[in-house]
Amino acid sequence: MGTSILPSGAGGGPGSLWALVGAWSLAREICHSDGRIDRFNGNCRFTRSGPRLLQDEDGWLETSEGRFQATRRYVWAEADGRLDVHFDDMRPFHSIPLGASHPETVHLCPPDRYQVTYDFSEWPRWTTTWTVEGPRKAYEMRSRFIPEDHARHLASTDTGVHKTDNTR
Numbered sequence: 001m002g003t004s005i006l007p008s009g010a011g012g013g014p015g016s017l018w019a020l021v022g023a024w025s026l027a028r029e030i031c032h033s034d035g036r037i038d039r040f041n042g043n044c045r046f047t048r049s050g051p052r053l054l055q056d057e058d059g060w061l062e063t064s065e066g067r068f069q070a071t072r073r074y075v076w077a078e079a080d081g082r083l084d085v086h087f088d089d090m091r092p093f094h095s096i097p098l099g100a101s102h103p104e105t106v107h108l109c110p111p112d113r114y115q116v117t118y119d120f121s122e123w124p125r126w127t128t129t130w131t132v133e134g135p136r137k138a139y140e141m142r143s144r145f146i147p148e149d150h151a152r153h154l155a156s157t158d159t160g161v162h163k164t165d166n167t168r
Contacts, residue, residue, distance in 0.1 A: 013098070032139045033138035051077065078098065083097075114131075
């Protein structure tokens, strides 16, 4: 797996799997078809594990039913010009082309359909937008990833409108 560490690809996204390594501030909004909006605020850390990266998310999910601590793990790998994302038990989740600024893909889990669009156009800040449809679910989930050193700088210069408080 001959990968080089590059800050960004030609299309504006990460130039290699290793460009994701580090700590990220993570803000997520889940907009349900019935009008409910859930919010997750926390952190995401990409750490090396042999030829792969572990993506660990940790934070707080706020719903109409309360506030809950939430965690999630994915495993990322690079192969043949793409980034492969797996569930933590190594079942395949989805793949995107490496270095593209707006890659899209679909994960089918019948009867549900998960479509994702990555937006790396402002790399190293990036977003994912998931559109999820199924007989018992319908929502759009948008996640914003900002490198933690950049997020700290924004928090110190921001008016407070977009600050994330992870101390609660």
